[in-house]
Amino acid sequence: MKMLRMTLDHVRLRDKMLLLYFLCVFTPVVLTNLIFYHVTSQNVKEQRMQDISRALEQIKIEFYREFEDAMEISSIFYTDHQLNEVLEETYPHPADYIAAYDSYLRHILNNTYSPAYHSVGGITIYTNNSTLLNSGGISFIDEGVRSLPWYTKISPGRQSKPIFVRTDDSTGEQMYPFSLIRRMNYFYSQNGREKILKIELRMSSIREIFNNLNLQGSLFLLNERGGIEYTTDPKVDINHKHVAYNTLNLPEDTMEFKTNYVLTSNLNGWSIVAAVSRDAVLYEMQESRNFVLLLTCVNMLLPTLIIIWITRSLNVRIHRILKHMKKVKNQHFELIRGTESRDEIGQLTGEFNRMTLKIKRLINDVYMADIQRKNLEIQRRHAQLNALHSQINPHFLFNALETIRMRSLMKHEDETARIIHNMARIFRNSLVWNKDRVTLREELELIRCFLEIQQYRFGERIQYEVQARSEDLDNLLPKMVALTLVENASIHGIEPLKHGGRIEIHFEHEEGQLILTVRDDGVGMSEEQVQRLYGYMQRQEEMGERIGLQNVIYRLKLYYGSRFELAIRSAPGDGTEIRIRIPADRE
Template identity: 90%
Template sequence: MKRLITILDHIRLRDKMLLLYFLCVFTPIVLTNLIFYHVTSQNVKEQRIQDITRALEQTKIEFYREFEDAMEISSIFYTDYRLNEVLEETYSHPADYIAVYDTYLRRILNSTYSPVYHSVGGITIYTDNSTLLNSGGISFIDERVKSFPWYTKIPPGRQSKPIFVRTDDSADESTDEQIHPFSLIRRMNYFYSPSGREKILKIELRMSSIREIFNNLNLQGSLFLLNERGEIEYTNDPKVDINHKSVAYSTLKMNENTMEFKTSYVLTNNLNGWSIVAAVSRDEVLYEMQEPRNFALLLTCVNMLLPTLIIIWITRSLNVRLRRILKHVKKVKNQHFELIPGTESSDEIGQLTGEFNRMTLRIKRLINDVYVADIQRKNLEIQRRHAQLNALHCQINPHFLFNALETIRMRSLIKHEDETARIIHNMARIFRNSLVWNKDRVTLQEELELIRCFLEIQQYRFGERIKYEVQASSEDLDHLIPKMVVLTLVENASIHGIEPLKHGGRIEILFGHEEGQLILTVRDNGVGMSAEQVQRLYDYMQRQEEMGERIGLQNVIYRLKLYYGNRFKLIIRSAPGEGTEIRIMIPADRDL
């Protein structure tokens, strides 16, 4: 540290200001906005992926509802005893069948179910009973029907398990759909058939409803319905032809920029192993990330421009006046006692200028009025004046920073940026308090004011990510405590405990009084500390050594030892991922 200070002593003031600008303004703003952009972009990306996943799940559920409607109708037809009697009956004359059709079949095939289930496109019963008429939803099982691909897939014998296939027989369908419609086919053998007649139920789904389900507005990409073998049964991609041949999804050549989302049917009747896959362009998923990126760039430019202009303005004012003082100091070294022109200002540089002018006049008068022997005595006074100049020079930098904060706050108030002005005012109060060490102890009320200033700044930085609660009895506000002890613990809890958490956390500051002891507690639900770290802090309480360059909690322990010796007690409870609680018990002392 001493070597670093020595190096800084040889750097020009202008270069120091540039270094201060890059380290305290430029770099923090750039890093902060980069982190902001990264976090925001990740949140937008995750939200978009969740939206796509939910939309895909919704498509899966709605398609299954269409299928369930057909299954429900098939179960009703399958167990309809009256329907089975009508289909098994041998009619001696077509008029007899027509009478039965008008009284029963017409109602169930054309009126009852289709209006209720809007997803059903048509219901057809195939039978080998030649006494029925081939019309009105009744068809004969002949060689043409037996040649249909779906007919060959019906389980043989007494099995009644329904099958769900696309019916691609053009002779049987009168549709202009691009993709052959889905149909639920089931052998109707629930009742014993003494005649051994074959009866097959085919329920065709309305493809307009299927198409509406798969044209989900939240999925700007291609959707594929895959069977248990991974073959495409339906897609909204017109480039994929699945009418003339089976197409496996794995054979499709997707763009490298494509992201895939998949949801599957598990333990469902007839759709077990089926799945829905969405192929969405990565650009579509990341499209909404452009807005936070542009906002982050704009925010960076705004945050950079105003501080840069203010720092340049203030730095130039400091540099010009200090160089002018230096110029006249060099003239004094060569016994040219010239006064620095211009009106005196009220800041430290102005005071330094006034002191220099008064010193110059006095030296000039002493040289002219006093004997050479007396000049040697006066040289001591001159050296003392130079010491004062050096002391004033050392105060320039912190006071400059305080005045800069006050200038920014006033400009914020002028521009009605009240929140920014309040935060800068809090920073100035903390900064001013850190410069004033003329009293070592403060009241609990004064410490609470600084703590609230610091926590308001943290909330301004992190918003809802950080929450806090302060509990203190009004009877304890006049107790004296070492200055900035509790504030240091709150700062550690915020920076090392809460800030690393992605979703933020909570800080509790509690003050209590018990049996002549003042109890100070700072608790957070942050990342916590390991047992080794806690033990290392306890070890500092046992060591007897100089302050050195300790910061943070080490500084607090050292100062408590200076004030109270062995009369204070420190308890640390912490574990990784479970937060940290630090409790300090000190003798209660009031400001009398």
């Protein structure tokens, strides 16, 4: 709770009012209406889906009733002993068959069953009894019949199951009608007669069942293999080819509803699928959404206007105080004019005016004294840097002059004139105090002068290599930092070795950083010495009389703070490598 209060203390008043508005007005209203809309829409959606499921179940039951009617008729024909005798009889003369047809066949084929079962479109009996006439619901089984697709699906033998298929009757129907076909082999045929019963369903009844007004989509009757046997979608042609339901390219927003035929003879595994557009299912949800949006707008309009009115009253006066505070910051001490109010903002205005008058009286005493103190601090820092330089120069100058003196005693040569010239350049550069940083080009000149002096002293015992790209020579670095590292490598690393050694100085530029690497193959340092040098980067005490690498670290901290990196790799007898990374800066 305390952290929350501290966080709110940093939020502007206008933003606090907005936060209050969103948390106490906007969010509750929106959430309430969203919950109301969600609950309402879910109820509407579930109710709509239940209606579609019930309509689909009704279609399933009515279609199955049509099928059962055909099955019942087929069972009557299948077990009719008198019908079997008429079909088995051999008629010597057509008049004999006509008499038998009029006495029984005409009655059962044309008059009895069709009025009772309105869904039956026609009944046909196929037989190979050549003494019957091919008319009045009786047809011969010839080669044309045997080549029909439905004939090949009838299984031979006794007690064969009926099949339910679509057959082409060439009546011009948009979709081939359904037919129930079965062999009439309930009675044994002494003459080897083949009898097939075909009951054709009336497609108008099927279309009436599937054209349910509660379903605003496409219906598909699928067989046990997933093939489409009937559909209300006119775009799907199932008369001339087998079409699987899973191959249809339905729209992405299609919702599917499915009901299956389970444990039913001949239709086991069949199913009815309704493909309905999501918009059609959720149409009533859209009306509910519009009502919720209207209610939300009405509930938010009045509170919003009131909060804007109150917020403007607060914000304008606070903004006026802030405007005058900025003027005070720029030493324009103007008072806030206007009628004083009694609320907290009015009290704050009065206190601000009194504070402004007091600051105006004290500004010359306190502010000017602070400016003088800061100038003295800057001068002290500059003097400290000069003092650091002076600590380095005597130490280096002593070593260089001692080298020249010893060499002059050993040899009487004019070669020392060149060394003295190099020494003069270094000495003259060290005396310039008003220039804290130098270019890499100037630092390299001093390094080469120093290394020539060292080679003059040690001869072939010391070798060196200096690498720097020409485009990096204008980068700035603190004065004599690189020279101090080279001096340490020469005096403390190479000089103790009898056989001498090598010094490598590399300057690199990488991603806005200038990298200085000084590497020697001298005596190296112990781990304790390396850690002690790292310790100078963490300490904050004054430099004092320390010189060498400690001096370099302290100066880098003064110039760059935490923006430089120092890496030391050294081991006894393995030489030393010092790498310094500083921000690249040009003149």
